[in-house]
Amino acid sequence: MLERYDRQIAYEGIGKAGQEKISKSKVCVIGCGALGTTILNSLCRSGIGHIIFVDDDTVELTNLQRQMLFDENDVGKYKVHAAFEKLDVINSEVIIEGYVDKISADNISIYAEDCDIILDATDNFQTRQVINTYCIANNKPWIYGGVAGSCGMATTIIPFKTPCLNCLSDFKTNEGYTAKTSGIINAITASIGSIEANLAIRYLIDKPSDKFIYLDLFNDIFECFELKQNPNCKICGNK
Amino acid sequence: MIKITVKAFSFLEKFITETTLTLPEGVSCEDVLRRLNIPKKDVFVCIVNGSNVPFNTKLKDNDSLSLLPHLEGG
Numbered sequence: 274m275l276e277r278y279d280r281q282i283a284y285e286g287i288g289k290a291g292q293e294k295i296s297k298s299k300v301c302v303i304g305c306g307a308l309g310t311t312i313l314n315s316l317c318r319s320g321i322g323h324i325i326f327v328d329d330d331t332v333e334l335t336n337l338q339r340q341m342l343f344d345e346n347d348v349g350k351y352k353v354h355a356a357f358e359k360l361d362v363i364n365s366e367v368i369i370e371g372y373v374d375k376i377s378a379d380n381i382s383i384y385a386e387d388c389d390i391i392l393d394a395t396d397n398f399q400t401r402q403v404i405n406t407y408c409i410a411n412n413k414p415w416i417y418g419g420v421a422g423s424c425g426m427a428t429t430i431i432p433f434k435t436p437c438l439n440c441l442s443d444f445k446t447n448e449g450y451t452a453k454t455s456g457i458i459n460a461i462t463a464s465i466g467s468i469e470a471n472l473a474i475r476y477l478i479d480k481p482s483d484k485f486i487y488l489d490l491f492n493d494i495f496e497c498f499e500l501k502q503n504p505n506c507k508i509c510g511n512k
Numbered sequence: 513m514i515k516i517t518v519k520a521f522s523f524l525e526k527f528i529t530e531t532t533l534t535l536p537e538g539v540s541c542e543d544v545l546r547r548l549n550i551p552k553k554d555v556f557v558c559i560v561n562g563s564n565v566p567f568n569t570k571l572k573d574n575d576s577l578s579l580l581p582h583l584e585g586g
């Protein structure tokens with residue numbers, strides 16, 4: 274059973290003990306677009322035991338440039354259904370559950386409750402706030418990621434240990450840079466999606482990152498910043 | 513007066529006309545955004561001397577402020 278992961282186990286940072294933790298883990302990926310398909314592909318191949326993912330969109334022709342699990346035959350299908358078909362043949366050892374749904378404060382617990390970590394692959398700030406509020410209230414870690422143009426960023430949010438989304442930003446509305454407003458290249462979604470999946474694996478094998486990562490692939494920027502929790506944060510402060 | 517350096521990443525670069533600012537004591541990151549006419553909604557994180565800070569953080573002499581754009585896509 275472990276033969277498939279031979280090269281991953283051979284990497285000393287993971288090893289057999291790490292692989293066993295990975296295979297016992299359950300994760301929830303919210304969103305199945307460019308970040309989501311990269312994350313799912315990576316986590317499924319890495320042998321995460323149980324993956325739940327949620328998205329309510331259908332595949333469009335303009336998605337194929339960067340949403341790595343989809344092909345021309347998938348246009349018009351629900352992303353969840355198209356991705357499920359691919360993931361199921363990539364690694365049949367993984368328990369995969371995909372749900373066509375829009376994540377909200379009312380339903381997030383249905384999908385995320387038993388998961389060890391949540392990965393953000395959403396395309397709007399409001400859903401990220403839903404994830405943040407849920408995760409802080411339930412002491413559950415999550416991986417933040419965002420992309421537009423040639424740039425992207427990602428970080429691990431561990432409640433009461435690292436800054437939450439609200440500590441990081443004063444932002445409150447959906448008015449940021451997106452693939453629609455600013456275009457996007459597939460190198461950045463593939464990079465940030467891979468980084469998010471890797472941050473999740475590192476958390477799951479007790480080697481979490483404590484940095485905020487920023488990339489800009491057309492300006493050769495690869496930056497890591499230190500993270501500081503805000504003791505006065507309205508969501509996670511003073512606890 | 514205090515002197516600070518500002519670095520804006522990616523989409524925010526277009527707003528930066530000065531990289532070294534001389535400002536009155538007690539100014540915050542938010543004040544710098546206003547002074548440079550950078551819409552607050554475009555900025556996701558303010559980084560001072562290498563780590564994230566709340567937007568209302570007061571700046572000190574020789575601080576270095578980096579501004580990361582609000583990347584909302586996924």
Ligand SMILES: [Zn+2]
Pocket residue numbers: 436437438439440441503506507508509510
């Ligand atoms: Zn917080």
